[in-house]
Amino acid sequence: MNTPLISLSTKNLTIGYKHKNGVLKILENINLSLSQGQLISLLGINGIGKTTLLRTLTGEFPSLEGEINIFGKTLNTYNKTELAKLISVVLTEQLTAFSLSVYDLIRIGRTPFLGWRTTLTVEDEYWINKAISYCTLEELQNKQINQLSDGQLQRVLIARAIAQNTPIIILDEPASHLDFHHKVALYRILKKLANEEKKTILLSSHDINLALQLSDQVIVLKKSFSFQGKTKEAIKSKVFDNFFSDSSIQFCEEQMRFILKE
């Protein structure tokens, strides 16, 4: 069996913020190794550092210490265009003010490949149409994005990332505005994309029960350590015990989910 290619890894990474009056370390010693073909969910309580980590991995925030490697090369050896061909990013706060059609927003995903060209190639169109069909946006493609619901816009932004056709896709809480049906559908789309198109997909999520059922791996961030592994290994290692400070929310191993104990 071929060993899957490592797309993104970190070594003793420290994330946080540099301000005029000092450095604020959020998490230290993060060691991750993300492979091709995997859907990986990043889990952790509010304020633990998920967004900070994702934005550091994409190069938006500088790391405080340690290394980030993309396909074996240090992150900061890539320029912006090179990085945009390797990582697509779907973040939480987004543009609704623009007057742009759904199709045109998805088309923006092709920008790193267009260079000075204004016309689309067959390959550009293939990926735009694939993204539209993956996210079932056929009926919305001519609508203006400022006329979409939050959930619809979230699907369009995911489609833009799919159209970008990068080997790594990073999404910050992509399911936050979606109803349960669309959350499940989104997870299935991302899993199919990861497994069939051999993408590395890392998404942060508060839908832990769903993430445990549908991800190939999970990363669990806690104050003192971070865990990465298959969902069953995470459960076995008791990483979800005392996960929430409220002791009435307990993890049930048999059911692979959190339950309320009154």
Ligand SMILES: Nc1ncnc2c1ncn2[C@@H]1O[C@H](COP(=O)(O)OP(=O)(O)OP(=O)(O)O)[C@@H](O)[C@H]1O
């Ligand atoms: N610009 C900033 N400067 C200093 N501290 C910040 C900054 N942005 C976020 N933080 C702090 O960093 C910590 C981690 O925040 P982050 O947004 O990464 O957490 P999160 O796990 O994504 O949270 P949530 O689940 O609530 O979205 C929090 O304590 C937050 O207050």
